[in-house]
Amino acid sequence: xxxxxxxxxxxxxxxxxxxxxxxxxxxxxxxxxxxxxxxxxxxxxxxxxxxxxxxxxxxxxxxxxxxxxxxxxxxxxxxxxxxxxxxxxxxxxxxxxxxxxxxxxxxxxxxxxxxxxxxxxxxxxxxxxxxxxxxxxxxxxxxxxxxxxxxxxxxxxxxxxxxxxxxxxxxxxxxxxxxxxxxxxxxxxxxxxxxxxxxxxxxxxxxxxxxxxxxxxxxxxxxxxxxxxxxxxxxxxxxxxxxxxxxxxxxxxxxxxxxxxxxxxxxxxxxxxxxxxxxxxxxxxxxxxxxxxxxxxxxxxxxxxxxxxxxxxxxxxxxxxxxxxxxxxxxxxxxxxxxxxxxxxxxxxxxxxxxxxxxxxxxxxxxxxxxxxxxxxxxxxxxxxxxxxxxxxxxxxxxxxxxxxxxxxxxxxxxxxxxxxxxxxxxxxxxxxxxxxxxxxxxxxxxxxxxxxxxxxxxxxxxxxxxxxxxxxxxxxxxxxxxxxxxxxxxxxxxxxxx
Numbered sequence: 001x002x003x004x005x006x007x008x009x010x011x012x013x014x015x016x017x018x019x020x021x022x023x024x025x026x027x028x029x030x031x032x033x034x035x036x037x038x039x040x041x042x043x044x045x046x047x048x049x050x051x052x053x054x055x056x057x058x059x060x061x062x063x064x065x066x067x068x069x070x071x072x073x074x075x076x077x078x079x080x081x082x083x084x085x086x087x088x089x090x091x092x093x094x095x096x097x098x099x100x101x102x103x104x105x106x107x108x109x110x111x112x113x114x115x116x117x118x119x120x121x122x123x124x125x126x127x128x129x130x131x132x133x134x135x136x137x138x139x140x141x142x143x144x145x146x147x148x149x150x151x152x153x154x155x156x157x158x159x160x161x162x163x164x165x166x167x168x169x170x171x172x173x174x175x176x177x178x179x180x181x182x183x184x185x186x187x188x189x190x191x192x193x194x195x196x197x198x199x200x201x202x203x204x205x206x207x208x209x210x211x212x213x214x215x216x217x218x219x220x221x222x223x224x225x226x227x228x229x230x231x232x233x234x235x236x237x238x239x240x241x242x243x244x245x246x247x248x249x250x251x252x253x254x255x256x257x258x259x260x261x262x263x264x265x266x267x268x269x270x271x272x273x274x275x276x277x278x279x280x281x282x283x284x285x286x287x288x289x290x291x292x293x294x295x296x297x298x299x300x301x302x303x304x305x306x307x308x309x310x311x312x313x314x315x316x317x318x319x320x321x322x323x324x325x326x327x328x329x330x331x332x333x334x335x336x337x338x339x340x341x342x343x344x345x346x347x348x349x350x351x352x353x354x355x356x357x358x359x360x361x362x363x364x365x366x367x368x369x370x371x372x373x374x375x376x377x378x379x380x381x382x383x384x385x386x387x388x389x390x391x392x393x394x395x396x397x398x399x400x401x402x403x404x405x406x407x408x409x410x411x412x413x414x415x416x417x418x419x420x421x422x423x424x425x426x427x428x429x430x431x432x433x434x435x436x437x438x439x440x441x442x443x444x445x446x447x448x449x450x451x452x453x454x455x456x457x458x459x460x461x462x463x464x465x466x467x468x469x470x471x472x473x474x475x476x477x478x479x480x481x482x483x484x485x486x487x488x489x490x491x492x493x494x495x496x497x498x499x
Contacts, residue, residue: 021159025167030280032170037273039177041338043186046345047126050266052188054124055132056195057253057265059140062108064250066144069235070097071151076234078155088220089227094152094210096228098145105144109137126262128188135192142199149206161209165202172198251391252406255398264402267345270338271407274350275357278322282315282361293372304373305429311365313434317441317485319358321476324445325469326354328452332459349407356411359418366421373428382420389413437483444479 040049074097081089112119112133120130146165153162176194180186256264296303326333330347338346370379390413397405425431452458459465 022163025163026283029167029170030283032167032174034273034277034280036170036174036177037269038337039174039181040191041270041342043181044188044191046266046341047263048128048188048266050262050264050269051124051126051129051132052191053269054253054257054262054265055129055136055192057250058119058133058257059136059143061250061254062112062140063143063147066104066108067097067101067148067151067235068104070100070231071147071235073097073231073235074148074151075155077231078152079157082156088222089224090155092222092224092227093155093231094148096231097151098148101144101148105141109141112140113137124257124262129262132188132192135189135196138196139192139199142196142203145203146199146206149203149210152210153206158213161206161213165206168205169198169202172201251394252398252410255394256402256406259399260402267342267349267403268406270334270342270346271349271353271403274326274333274337274346275353278319278357278361279364282318283364293369301429305431308369308425308429308431309434311369312362313437313483313485315361315365316358316438317480317483319361320441320445321473323354323358324448325472327351328449329458329465329468332465336462336465345403349403352404353407353411356407356414359411359414363414363417363421366418366425369425370421373425375424375428378424382417382424385420386413386417389416440483448475 040052044052074093077093078090081087081093116130116133119133120127123129146169150162150165153165173194176197177191180190180194252268253265256268293304293307296307330350331343334343334346334350367379367383370382390409393409393412394406397409399405401408422431422433457468459468
């Protein structure tokens with residue numbers, strides 16, 4: 001827990017301090033997963049690459065429910081007992097969650113271990129899947145244990161620890177993957193060992209931190225039936241709502257594996273990291289807007305309107321910056337980053353999903369905005385509607401069109417999401433949609449794309465790709481000045497507010 005010698009911070013200072021730490025580690029973490037995919041895409045065949053991420057997604061399905069929702073109880077109840085200085089109860093909350101996770105994980109691992117050959121034959125339809133499942137059982141067990149530590153640190157509000165876990169996990173994964181690649185052991189099995197080793201090491205490191213830096217909560221374990229029931233009562237409904245929403249995020253991989261096979265999963269997992277590059281830069285900033293919106297909702301909704309209108313310009317523009325470059329030079333972007341073998345399969349779905357990803361980035365910000373407004377139940381209702389639509393569309397379109405169906409379904413879902421969230425926000429605050437701004441973006445994009453293809457301008461290697469990227473960035477920077485995207489009013493609103 002926090003040291004007693006640490007000076008007491010105001011709420012504002014705590015928000016800024018915590019947000020800065022989370023922002024820092026998010027910036028460090030985001031590129032690591034991308035680099036791992038780049039390495040694997042060059043080292044593995046399309047089928048083996050797809051198999052790896054299909055099996056990883058399969059384990060992710062079980063990870064959603066590994067703690068039966070008790071992790072949410074840890075996050076919710078620890079701050080309350082910590083405030084009362086009831087350290088023994090804090091420690092028991094953590095230990096109960098660990099026991100639940102251990103029992104469920106053992107059941108999952110034994111089941112998957114025994115049924116691995118059957119899954120290999122009937123679901124993944126690739127012989128290597130059985131061995132891969134057995135290796136990744138280690139990764140799954142260690143990962144579930146790490147998640148209990150992460151929930152514990154979140155409950156204790158120790159930002160430096162819980163925000164650094166994912167960075168350490170992925171850094172170890174990339175390190176061991178590169179080691180096996182250097183030793184010419186770049187097979188799907190050794191990459192699976194990289195994930196297993198990385199997660200075991202992460203579990204060991206943060207277990208040591210939890211026990212060494214939280215001695216006040218390291219109390220003897222005891223059984224408290226009332227506390228356990230309190231955790232259960234909070235955990236189950238939270239799990240049913242949050243789990244249902246999170247589950248829909250893995251439906252595309254599930255249906256692709258079931259209906260089309262692991263090769264299609266491989267193609268899809270090249271499209272995703274390419275279109276998600278904009279999120280690497282945009283995601284960290286989300287953390288600033290929830291407390292900001294929450295503060296201004298109390299006494300100044302006009303500023304909330306200004307912030308939302310700013311987001312409605314800034315996020316689409318940054319997304320547009322990446323989208324336009326991607327759809328203008330799709331083939332060379334794929335070839336240079338992931339290898340020539342992917343170009344024929346990835347180019348069309350990449351172009352389709354690139355447009356849809358503008359709405360993905362907006363959706364993630366709208367979710368935080370509505371949470372900051374305090375409308376958690378309303379956000380949940382919208383999320384459930386979106387989840388149901390996602391399952392129906394994904395099932396129908398993926399069965400018919402495979403990867404193309406997956407990217408069309410995703411694009412449609414996020415367009416619908418933006419409409420639903422925006423409609424609710426507009427019902428709460430006054431809002432002017434910047435249609436003229438979007439029209440200018442459209443005309444500029446059309447002109448740039450048309451001129452580039454008319455003049456047959458296209459990079460063919462890394463040096464040209466970098467030069468084109470620099471020139472393109474310069475053009476977009478000038479265009480942003482013309483659009484007056486950033487102004488003094490915006491800077492003052494975000495960074496010079498009085499709390």
